[in-house]
Amino acid sequence: MIRWEIASILLNLDRLSSLLIPQRSSITMVRSRKESISACAARLFRKRGYQATSMRDIAEAESIKAASIYNHFKSKQEILSSLLLRMARLFTQGMQTVKTSGADPVGQLEQLIRLHVRLTIEHTDAIALIAGEWIHLEEPHLQEYRRMRDSYEAEFKEILNEGKQQGLLRDLATDIALFSMLSSLRWLYSWYSRNRDYPAEKLEEEMIATLLGGIKA
Amino acid sequence: MIRWEIASILLNLDRLSSLLIPQRSSITMVRSRKESISACAARLFRKRGYQATSMRDIAEAESIKAASIYNHFKSKQEILSSLLLRMARLFTQGMQTVKTSGADPVGQLEQLIRLHVRLTIEHTDAIALIAGEWIHLEEPHLQEYRRMRDSYEAEFKEILNEGKQQGLLRDLATDIALFSMLSSLRWLYSWYSRNRDYPAEKLEEEMIATLLGGIKA
DNA sequence: GTCTATATGTCGATAGAC
DNA sequence: GTCTATCGACATATAGAC
Numbered sequence: 270m271i272r273w274e275i276a277s278i279l280l281n282l283d284r285l286s287s288l289l290i291p292q293r294s295s296i297t298m299v300r301s302r303k304e305s306i307s308a309c310a311a312r313l314f315r316k317r318g319y320q321a322t323s324m325r326d327i328a329e330a331e332s333i334k335a336a337s338i339y340n341h342f343k344s345k346q347e348i349l350s351s352l353l354l355r356m357a358r359l360f361t362q363g364m365q366t367v368k369t370s371g372a373d374p375v376g377q378l379e380q381l382i383r384l385h386v387r388l389t390i391e392h393t394d395a396i397a398l399i400a401g402e403w404i405h406l407e408e409p410h411l412q413e414y415r416r417m418r419d420s421y422e423a424e425f426k427e428i429l430n431e432g433k434q435q436g437l438l439r440d441l442a443t444d445i446a447l448f449s450m451l452s453s454l455r456w457l458y459s460w461y462s463r464n465r466d467y468p469a470e471k472l473e474e475e476m477i478a479t480l481l482g483g484i485k486a
Numbered sequence: 487m488i489r490w491e492i493a494s495i496l497l498n499l500d501r502l503s504s505l506l507i508p509q510r511s512s513i514t515m516v517r518s519r520k521e522s523i524s525a526c527a528a529r530l531f532r533k534r535g536y537q538a539t540s541m542r543d544i545a546e547a548e549s550i551k552a553a554s555i556y557n558h559f560k561s562k563q564e565i566l567s568s569l570l571l572r573m574a575r576l577f578t579q580g581m582q583t584v585k586t587s588g589a590d591p592v593g594q595l596e597q598l599i600r601l602h603v604r605l606t607i608e609h610t611d612a613i614a615l616i617a618g619e620w621i622h623l624e625e626p627h628l629q630e631y632r633r634m635r636d637s638y639e640a641e642f643k644e645i646l647n648e649g650k651q652q653g654l655l656r657d658l659a660t661d662i663a664l665f666s667m668l669s670s671l672r673w674l675y676s677w678y679s680r681n682r683d684y685p686a687e688k689l690e691e692e693m694i695a696t697l698l699g700g701i702k703a
Numbered sequence: 704g705t706c707t708a709t710a711t712g713t714c715g716a717t718a719g720a721c
Numbered sequence: 722g723t724c725t726a727t728c729g730a731c732a733t734a735t736a737g738a739c
Contacts, residue, residue, distance in 0.1 A: 302722085318621060320537035323714060336717080337723050345715070401618035404535060439699070444681070445692045452673035453666040460665045475662045482656070483700015519704085540732065553735080554705050562733070 303341040306331055310348045311394035319349055319398075319405040350410035352395045353403055357417040359388055364424050374432030375485065378450075379477055381425065385454040386473045389461055397458045422451065438484050450480050520558040523548055527565045528611035536566055536615075536622040567627035569612045570620055574634040576605055581641050591649030592702065595667075596694055598642065602671040603690045606678055614675045639668065646701075655701050667697050 300308070309330045313322040324345055328335040342348050363384040367377050389396050406414055426447050432438035438446075457476070461467070517525070526547045530539040541552040541562055548555075559565050580601040584594050606613050623631055643664050649655035655663075674693070678684070 316621070318535065318537055318618075320535055321622065324716085325714085333722090334724060335715085336725080339716070340722055343716095401535075404533070405538065441696055441699075442692045445677070445689075445696050448673070448677045449670040449696050453669040455673070456665065456669035460662075464661070472662075475659045479658055479662050479666050479700065482658075483696065541734085542732085550704090551706060552733085553707080556734070557704055560734095 302331075306338060306341055307348065307352060308394070311352050311392075311398065314349065314352075314402055315394045315397040319345075319402045346407055346410075349398070349402065350406055350414075353398055353406060353414055354410060354417075356388070356392060356395050356399060357414055357421075359392075360384070360421050361417050363388070364421055368424065368428075373437065374428050374435060375437050375481065377428050378432070378481055381428075382454070382476050382480060383473050385457060386469065386476055389457045390469055390472075393458050393462060397462075400455055400458075422447070425451065437486055439486050441484055446484055453480055519548075523555060523558055524565065524569060525611070528569050528615065531566065531569070531619055532611045532614040536562075536619045563624055563627075566615070566619065567623055567631075570615055570623060570631055571627060571634075573605070573609060573612050573616060574631055574638075576609075577601070577638050578634050580605070581638055585641065585645075590654065591645050591652060592654050592698065594645050595649070595698055598645075599671070599693050599697060600690050602674060603686065603693055606674045607686055607689075610675050610679060614679075617672055617675070639664070642668065654703055656703050658701055663701055670697055 306327065310322070310327050313326055313330065317326075324335040324338055327348075328338055331338075338348075342351075364381070367380045367384065370377065370380060372380065403411075403414055403418075426443060429438065429443050429447055433440065433443065453476075461472070523544065527539070527544050530543055530547065534543075541555055544565075545552040545555055555565075559568070581598070584597045584601065587594065587597060589597065620628075620631055620635075643660060646655065646660050646664055650657065650660065670693075678689070
């Protein structure tokens with residue numbers, strides 16, 4: 270949350286503020302009001318669901334009135350879609366990086382697992398929305414989201430198939446192996462929320478051992 | 487859905503009807519209105535979410551008025567809780583059967599995978615609610631649901647630990663192996679919905695190979 | 704058991720003052 | 722950029738006729 274005693278003074282000095290105070294404090298990130306609303310909404314959407322979270326709920330958590338949110342977002346739907354499409358883009362970009370890394374299929378799968386772990390740790394609330402809240406996206410966002418998700422899954426599957434062709438992976442049903450890996454990666458936010466003290470690097474290695482150990486040749 | 491041309495005639499002959507027509511037809515199961523409402527609600531809750539599904543939506547799918555539903559359920563919440571608690575009880579009972587089967591830990595895990603596959607195929611819509619819609623349960627149902635879910639996970643974990651002690655399973659982090667298996671099993675409904683033609687027995691074997699192959703010693 | 708009518712509340716979003 | 726005030730739509734649930 271924004272540190273009010275400072276932030277309220279700077280409300281009308283938005284551009285100056287970035288010159289006067291550092292972008293990161295040692296304890297809390299100084300965020301714009303819009304970013305703060307996004308983070309609040311992600312947390313509430315995750316906890317209660319999109320439909321059960323009212324603009325008044327989000328506003329109360331931000332200590333403002335509901336009408337004020339409309340100066341930053343044109344609708345509640347826009348808050349949800351900005352959160353989900355941002356995460357989808359991060360995964361899409363990550364996949365591109367992995368595919369152009371030159372690693373072999375097993376190495377690419379390792380990188381993808383690390384990608385999921387890191388995004389999960391860094392954006393736990395927003396990533397939780399991927400599991401179920403995307404159904405509340407309206408057009409045209411829904412179509413765009415689905416397109417990115419389907420592309421991601423197709424490229425993931427391609428890597429699995431290449432690994433099988435090169436004899437690096439066991440001869441499992443690719444469909445089911447893919448679904449199994451993605452399920453675990455998608456639910457990771459849930460496990461991590463109850464184990465936030467688990468070291469990130471150890472989690473990456475354990476996930477790689479668990480998910481990849483079972484399918485490597 | 488109920489076959490209306492027959493069912494409407496028998497509306498006031500409820501007890502007689504069970505004598506006059508068979509309980510199961512060769513094509514569609516003849517269900518009570520209450521069961522039909524449950525199935526409709528499960529499908530809509532899954533598709534749009536609990537909060538976004540109105541009593542009018544459910545009623546329209548049943549070709550009755552919203553007020554009529556209150557003759558079968560005392561609230562919308564009761565529809566949700568009856569669906570979720572029924573599934574939780576089926577898993578709890580299944581776990582009891584597995585634990586008293588006398589099989590070794592690996593055999594018990596196999597049985598649990600078969601349990602998930604079968605319940606997923608038989609109650610696809612209701613089981614989908616386990617993934618996310620349980621957050622809309624209100625007390626005291628929420629507490630009861632959580633208690634059953636936590637017990638199930640604890641007993642699952644116990645079997646994994648026994649397997650490790652007996653040298654039947656690899657030395658993975660039990661927490662993460664458990665979470666990984668449960669994730670795949672919980673998301674199975676999603677995969678199955680897009681692959682309904684996949685034979686149940688083949689799916690069971692593939693799931694066992696994928697989930698157990700990676701952790702067996 | 705289903706209907707019509709309605710009580711009662713909350714929601715998303717907008718208008719306009721400051 | 723935030724506020725107060727408010728509109729119109731739709732939600733759950735109930736009362737009572739048939």
